[in-house]
Amino acid sequence: MQTVLYIRVSTTEQTSEHQLKQAQGAGFKVDEVVADVGVSGVTTVLAERPQGKRLFDMLRRGDTLVVRWVDRLGRNYADVTDTIREFMRRGVTIKTVINGLVFDGATADPMQAAVRDALIAFMAATAQAQAEATREAQKAGIAHAKDREAAYRGRKPSYSREQLEAVRDLLAQGASVSAIAKETGLSRQSIYRIQENPAESEAALARWAA
Structure with a gap:
């Protein structure tokens, strides 16, 4: 075995x-x-x-x-x-x-x-729903990034693509912010920002080509 x-x-x-x-x-x-x-x-x-x-x-x-x-x-x-x-x-x-x-x-x-x-x-x-939600958030984030790119890029994100996806997965599974912070190594503030505005989180990565 x-x-x-x-x-x-x-x-x-x-x-x-x-x-x-x-x-x-x-x-x-x-x-x-x-x-x-x-x-x-x-x-x-x-x-x-x-x-x-x-x-x-x-x-x-x-x-x-x-x-x-x-x-x-x-x-x-x-x-x-x-x-x-x-x-x-x-x-x-x-x-x-x-x-x-x-x-x-x-x-x-x-x-x-x-x-x-x-x-x-x-x-x-749940896996399929997350994929569909991620795809829509990516579309919204990219469109948002293009609208703002000419003005400024803003502060560089404190998270990577892998961390962003991990946060989304864990939030969808009902994990607490504290547990997600421990799992991903991100601050609670970063996780709250991702939770409250997923489109902007995608946009930040797009602006920095992350």
Whole structure:
């Protein structure tokens, strides 16, 4: 039996090392890391990614697949739910670093299975909703940045693209500002600003080409 960490990073600002450190910090002993770099979770399903397709070949009954959160598997509802259920049918357990969720096909109790499936559906729907919200915020931020760019760039953001996405993910999951600050290394003030004005947060990164 092996524990495999799957990593997906879609931008140059994100790093595989960060997700590996998160997993190790959460207590996971990873036997192998499989990473897709520069791949969108919205437009490319897991089975069509260069490294994502390896998971379907290498994972066996009794193995554990670890991901930072379900959005690393994908940002499309159907893709994420189908992927998790396929791995469960194969006897693979899926665990998330954030929130410590566990999905497996071990239970034979119909009520427990129903609760598990409902949670999978909720997590997959949340991942897609976050992707859509991020896309709209990016559009608004870019448009806002273009309007103001001729005047001034303003103060350089105190956060990176990866930190901004992490803050959004954690806020959507209901994490407290204090917990997010500890997780991302940002100040509470920065997190409040991102929470109160996501479009301006995107605009600041766009102005500084971050």
